[in-house]
Amino acid sequence: MLEHKNIFTVIFLTTLITALIIYTYIKFFRIKEVDFEPFYVMIFVIAGALLTNYLHLFTSLNSVLAAALVGTIASFSTSLNKKSKILQSVPNAMYCGCFVGMSQKHLAIDYSFIVISGTIASIFYMFSKNLFHGVGGKLGTLAFGSVVISSLLLLILS
Template identity: 45%
Template sequence: MTYYKAPLIHEEHFIEDFIAIVFVTLGAISTYTVTHYLKTGPVLAAGIIGTMASFIPTINRDSRLFKLAPASIYCGCFVGMSHQDVAPNYSFIIIAGVITGLFMVISKGVFHGFGGKLGTIAFGGVAFTSFLLFLLY
């Protein structure tokens, strides 16, 4: 049995990390909007937003930020797929998007090659936000 030891990334990339958090939050807001106000359903909404996000790197193929956008936005799509009983309004989605973005930035050097990373991170962000709001209210 062998194990893959992925190198941890501890470089300073504040702007990239901040933009990743913004992309996650935008993905969450847009998916939530398409799901609940256009009544498409969460899977179709995530598919639409994820497909649109996949074309962002073609705007400028040399931009590192544009290459970062599809994965970050798609991670936000999983947040935006939350049911209205869990995520009743946009303030919850924004907080969950920011927390999920922080989780994504923290774990960017971990879980390389593992499937389900984005969905797991989004679940963690939504669960943590629900827990925080439960404690506060």
């Protein structure tokens, strides 16, 4: 019983801190409107997570090299058609997914965890298009938040 109270305390405090950070950021930088990424970026975030996780688990590459390989290949997609808005959004979205796919083997038990974390990360990514400009580590922070939320959901539901 005590364990469940601790989980809800962690969830409450995490939500409160996140809300305060976003509120402070919006007020400090005086953001007038919030712009969103298109819906199709979800596919690229999830694909980046799955590819990185697959390379990490089933090849001799460690998680950093797997993410670097997927990110490097994704970066060349912009040169296929420089006028395509879809291809211009591939590198950042896939690299955000790469951070999700770098999850350790004992945390990401199967691909469903990666898909759920990737979906949450893609939702965060879509809503943060014009937020956190000039702040380093945006993609990694979004991925970290999605993995933490997925882990908490897994802990609560199991």
